Amino acid sequence: MTDSASAASATTPPGKPPGQLSGAQGCRAREVLDLVADKWSLGVVDTLGAGPMRFGELKRSIVGISQKMLTVTLRGLERDGILTRTVYAVMPPNVTYELTAMGRTLLDATRPLVRWSLQNIEAIDEARAEFDGRANPSP
Numbered sequence: 787m788t789d790s791a792s793a794a795s796a797t798t799p800p801g802k803p804p805g806q807l808s809g810a811q812g813c814r815a816r817e818v819l820d821l822v823a824d825k826w827s828l829g830v831v832d833t834l835g836a837g838p839m840r841f842g843e844l845k846r847s848i849v850g851i852s853q854k855m856l857t858v859t860l861r862g863l864e865r866d867g868i869l870t871r872t873v874y875a876v877m878p879p880n881v882t883y884e885l886t887a888m889g890r891t892l893l894d895a896t897r898p899l900v901r902w903s904l905q906n907i908e909a910i911d912e913a914r915a916e917f918d919g920r921a922n923p924s925p
Contacts, residue, residue: 821866826851826859828896831885834869835893838884868892 833847863869868889874880
């Protein structure tokens with residue numbers, strides 16, 4: 787048994803497959819997922835996948851994000867170790883944001899989800915319209 791398999795079996799209750807969001811570890815996993823799966827974080831991570839960027843570049847690249855929300859999101863991702871903020875001592879001050887090694891692994895993990903959403907958005911729109919039509923039949 788590999789180290790990761792033995793670690794998973796040591797923390798997984800009997801009869802439950804590993805990877806479920808239950809128990810103490812599941813609670814912690816949900817906490818982490820909440821941090822990165824908010825409205826803006828994955829957009830920031832995806833955008834920084836192109837390389838380091840300044841605040842203004844990020845703001846222009848992420849449609850609909852306000853300056854305040856970008857600031858809050860960047861601080862949260864920096865706190866969690868997903869990105870780094872580098873301040874260059876020049877006039878005017880220059881600040882860049884860049885994914886950390888952990889941030890790049892998050893990007894690798896979430897790119898398939900972003901790709902899935904882009905491939906399925908039309909089908910989702912159709913399903914919603916069909917559901918809404920059944921839920922609210924016209925007179």
